[in-house]
Amino acid sequence: MLYGRAVEQASIQALVDAARAGRSGGHVLRGEPGIGKSALLDWAAGYARRAGLRTLRVTGIEAEADLAFGGLVQFLWPMQDRIGALPGPQADALRAVLALDDGRQGAPDRFLSGLAVLTLLAEVAEESPLLCLVDDAQWLDQASADALRFAARRLGADGVAILFAAREEGFTATGLPETRLSRLSPADAALLLADRGLTPAVREQVIDESAGNPLALMEFSVAQRPYHSAAGPMPVSDRVLAAYRSRISVLPDKTRLMMLTAAAEARGHLPTLLGAAEMLGVGLDDLAGAEQAGLVDVTAAVATFRHPLISTAAYQGAPLAQRILVHEALARATTDDDCRARHLAAATTCPDEKVAEEITRAAERARGRTAYAAAAGLYEQAAQLTPEPRTRAARLGEAAWLALSAGHAHQAADLVGQAEWLVAGPTSPAVLAPVRAAVEFELGERRLAARVLVERSSDAGPEQAALMLRAGAGYGWFCGDRQAILDAAERLCALGRHDPMVSGMAALVREDYAQGLPLLAEFVAGARQAAPDAWRAAQDLHSGAHRWRPDDEVLTMAWGAFCAMIIGADAAAAELAQAEVARCRRHGLVGALPQVLQDLAGVQVQEGRHREAEASVAEAVQLVRDIGLEHRVPRLNSVLARVAAIEGDEERCLQLAGDEPNTGGMAGTTALSLLDLGLGRHAAALDRLEAAARGPLRHASGLVSAGADQVEAAVRLGEPERAAEPLRRLEAWALAGGQRWAQAVSARCRALVTDDEAHYLRALEAHEEAGRPFEQARTRLLYGEWLRRAKRRSDARAPLRSALTVFERLHATPWAERARAELHATGETLTRAEPTAADPVERLTSQELQVVRLAADGATSREIAAQLFLSPRTVEHHLYRAFRKLGIRSRRELSRIDLS
Numbered sequence: 001m002l003y004g005r006a007v008e009q010a011s012i013q014a015l016v017d018a019a020r021a022g023r024s025g026g027h028v029l030r031g032e033p034g035i036g037k038s039a040l041l042d043w044a045a046g047y048a049r050r051a052g053l054r055t056l057r058v059t060g061i062e063a064e065a066d067l068a069f070g071g072l073v074q075f076l077w078p079m080q081d082r083i084g085a086l087p088g089p090q091a092d093a094l095r096a097v098l099a100l101d102d103g104r105q106g107a108p109d110r111f112l113s114g115l116a117v118l119t120l121l122a123e124v125a126e127e128s129p130l131l132c133l134v135d136d137a138q139w140l141d142q143a144s145a146d147a148l149r150f151a152a153r154r155l156g157a158d159g160v161a162i163l164f165a166a167r168e169e170g171f172t173a174t175g176l177p178e179t180r181l182s183r184l185s186p187a188d189a190a191l192l193l194a195d196r197g198l199t200p201a202v203r204e205q206v207i208d209e210s211a212g213n214p215l216a217l218m219e220f221s222v223a224q225r226p227y228h229s230a231a232g233p234m235p236v237s238d239r240v241l242a243a244y245r246s247r248i249s250v251l252p253d254k255t256r257l258m259m260l261t262a263a264a265e266a267r268g269h270l271p272t273l274l275g276a277a278e279m280l281g282v283g284l285d286d287l288a289g290a291e292q293a294g295l296v297d298v299t300a301a302v303a304t305f306r307h308p309l310i311s312t313a314a315y316q317g318a319p320l321a322q323r324i325l326v327h328e329a330l331a332r333a334t335t336d337d338d339c340r341a342r343h344l345a346a347a348t349t350c351p352d353e354k355v356a357e358e359i360t361r362a363a364e365r366a367r368g369r370t371a372y373a374a375a376a377g378l379y380e381q382a383a384q385l386t387p388e389p390r391t392r393a394a395r396l397g398e399a400a401w402l403a404l405s406a407g408h409a410h411q412a413a414d415l416v417g418q419a420e421w422l423v424a425g426p427t428s429p430a431v432l433a434p435v436r437a438a439v440e441f442e443l444g445e446r447r448l449a450a451r452v453l454v455e456r457s458s459d460a461g462p463e464q465a466a467l468m469l470r471a472g473a474g475y476g477w478f479c480g481d482r483q484a485i486l487d488a489a490e491r492l493c494a495l496g497r498h499d500p501m502v503s504g505m506a507a508l509v510r511e512d513y514a515q516g517l518p519l520l521a522e523f524v525a526g527a528r529q530a531a532p533d534a535w536r537a538a539q540d541l542h543s544g545a546h547r548w549r550p551d552d553e554v555l556t557m558a559w560g561a562f563c564a565m566i567i568g569a570d571a572a573a574a575e576l577a578q579a580e581v582a583r584c585r586r587h588g589l590v591g592a593l594p595q596v597l598q599d600l601a602g603v604q605v606q607e608g609r610h611r612e613a614e615a616s617v618a619e620a621v622q623l624v625r626d627i628g629l630e631h632r633v634p635r636l637n638s639v640l641a642r643v644a645a646i647e648g649d650e651e652r653c654l655q656l657a658g659d660e661p662n663t664g665g666m667a668g669t670t671a672l673s674l675l676d677l678g679l680g681r682h683a684a685a686l687d688r689l690e691a692a693a694r695g696p697l698r699h700a701s702g703l704v705s706a707g708a709d710q711v712e713a714a715v716r717l718g719e720p721e722r723a724a725e726p727l728r729r730l731e732a733w734a735l736a737g738g739q740r741w742a743q744a745v746s747a748r749c750r751a752l753v754t755d756d757e758a759h760y761l762r763a764l765e766a767h768e769e770a771g772r773p774f775e776q777a778r779t780r781l782l783y784g785e786w787l788r789r790a791k792r793r794s795d796a797r798a799p800l801r802s803a804l805t806v807f808e809r810l811h812a813t814p815w816a817e818r819a820r821a822e823l824h825a826t827g828e829t830l831t832r833a834e835p836t837a838a839d840p841v842e843r844l845t846s847q848e849l850q851v852v853r854l855a856a857d858g859a860t861s862r863e864i865a866a867q868l869f870l871s872p873r874t875v876e877h878h879l880y881r882a883f884r885k886l887g888i889r890s891r892r893e894l895s896r897i898d899l900s
Helices: 006-020 037-051 070-085 088-097 112-125 142-154 186-192 200-210 214-222 236-249 253-265 270-280 284-292 308-316 320-333 337-347 353-368 372-384 389-405 409-422 428-442 446-459 462-479 482-494 500-509 513-543 552-556 559-567 570-587 593-606 610-626 630-647 650-657 666-678 682-693 701-705 707-716 720-737 740-754 757-767 773-789 793-809 813-825 846-856 861-868 872-886 891-896
Strands: 025-030 054-059 130-135 160-166 178-180 296-298 303-305
Touching: 006 025, 006 037, 006 130, 006 160, 006 178, 025 037, 025 142, 037 054, 037 130, 037 160, 054 070, 070 088, 070 112, 070 130, 070 142, 088 112, 112 130, 112 142, 112 160, 112 872, 142 160, 142 372, 142 610, 186 200, 186 214, 200 214, 214 236, 236 253, 236 308, 253 270, 253 284, 253 303, 253 308, 253 320, 270 284, 270 320, 284 296, 303 308, 320 337, 337 353, 353 372, 353 389, 372 389, 372 409, 389 409, 389 428, 409 428, 428 446, 428 462, 446 462, 446 482, 462 482, 462 500, 462 559, 482 500, 500 513, 500 559, 513 559, 513 570, 513 720, 559 570, 559 593, 559 701, 570 593, 570 861, 593 610, 593 630, 610 630, 610 846, 630 650, 630 666, 650 666, 666 682, 666 701, 666 707, 682 701, 682 707, 682 720, 701 707, 701 720, 707 720, 707 740, 720 740, 740 757, 740 773, 757 773, 773 793, 773 813, 793 813, 846 861, 846 872, 846 891, 861 872
Parallel strands: 025 160, 025 178, 054 130, 130 160
Antiparallel strands: 296 303
């Protein structure tokens, strides 16, 4: 019987009932120790059983918080026979978690296990709805917590409920609803104590001292009094802990030693516990007194403490020397290498290279299973026990890499700082420079990251130096550090290395477009031919110990696609980005996909595929939220600022362009200037772009192409002299790069300045061979305006109508209004079309549109699920909703729907 929990029980009941009806959900119960979280999970399990749900349960163990996938192993074990039904990469990931395939290479993505758990739960729920209970979630290792959180956020129409119980700190679950458990009221506390045989005076004292904490109420009632401390008032949990220590202290010595051994072992694994106990001269019989006192439960399989605070009291109440003896015995008794490493670390109080090596091996096993947080903690432990300073620094460096891979940039910064303090000399800067740069890049210090790599490359070997210099140049391009790019190119030349990417960037910052653009084009061509090999090489570098490895974000961003976007090679950029997206989907690279989708969305915006770009960004935003990387959301949303500018949506454009740390605001600047231009604020547009052209990102290709906006704004202001410099740069860029869209835009700008029709005709001819429909429509609009001013009104109508059609398709409201006004000025009567029913496709959500497009291409629900990181049942749910909006009943009818 639970008292005072009616609201919480109703919430849990709703969660379970939704799962029974086929709707998934997650919920977090939070509260202090003893507040009743586990009791609510027990109640939930009983309710689910009566409702016909299957229940799975996992409990976090404090001692295993750094044990790779310890929690997930416990959770998955009952379902291991179903793993073979999962897609290959996902099945491999879970086999690695369960150590069912020792020869398998570690998965390249730390979130793949979460995707696999999602798919596995959906598979199991096909037979019966599921309730998953996660107790003491604050003590789950991060790899397990990441996987379970990902599944809870991403499950949809699958009939799976996941209920977490956690303390106030140590477990974040952004995006999941939470309930914070309050303490019991005096009336509910009295009901709880009603049958405990307490006198009224003692009962009132116990209620007062327990402050409504149910565990304190029960514990103080056992003693028939509350626990008082001579040191003065203590938190309730500390008073309960002290009470447990008091109860343990009166037990026989052997019972206390056996309880200490069980607390140190932590898992309740009887073979290990009994093996260590025999070495210590105690045995299972010695736990009888603790069982009788209601402190420990022993079954044929496990020995468990009735509450985690009892385990804490048993461990903390023992002398250090005795704890060390117990851990030494457990290290000898266990057959699990990772547990042995944990006990050896706990038993070692001074540097010991042999123990450090064993912990290092455990760290490498954790790395191979993508449990990067656990591996980082183990490497840090190994470093603390390493006597030789250089080896200690190297292990701290590895810990920093792993912490960064786990998403803990600040922890990584602290670790690499410790390593740098330990060592000095000609080689140490090069050894630690890559991780220092990766940390600074992730923390937003892009300029510092570039300088670290370029300056310290001189202390590295040729191979490592070349990789450092390429990344340094890339970082320099992002943040506008012209000197870093030039220095990187100079040092590569001194090494005798030809790197067209770095040399091309160096030429562009010197405004030598004739040299720079062909070099980058050479790099892009090579990337298109060798992308698969380059990807494998990058993964090999990432898995090698003590070698240069770019951080995850840079590693997963295809440099080829990036350079293709720099030079405006839209087709190549689209090809490379789509290939990377396909690779990420095929291999379940959940963490890598958002950046690749961002690259793809940028290309889609330029190609006029705004709906597809919005779908790409929406998927990426949802993914980064699902995997707990919300800080990347502004960077992703900034891609769509240009779409909002084209549509004339000022509020949305300002919101999307407002915070863009990845490019120093350049894409936001160009989007806002385009918005100003479309709304007729020519002076504001020109001032904004001229200020940007004087800044550190002057070399950015987006700013060079935005020179077209500068030219138009200057001409409309009657200040053509302010158009000269941006036009010069744009024409030089277009000539050197050979991109037909750029040549078309530069010819249009030349026509604006010279008022010469020949340039308009040349621009239109080039547009016929190029993409970028918005730019083509702008050219036709300007040409139509020129024709009307030249008194050739009938000739003006065709280009103006063509421009209007494109603007309307792109929802470019201010530009469409301008085209309509020009058509009206030619004498053409435009009647406002009667409002028509919205295109049914427009009513689809981004995810529904993705699902429908894949279904239209013939993909099955399972294939779609694997590509979009969903469950098949959720895919079917999206199809059902989409079919209703589209007015169709089956996949066969999709062929008659225009989904472009």
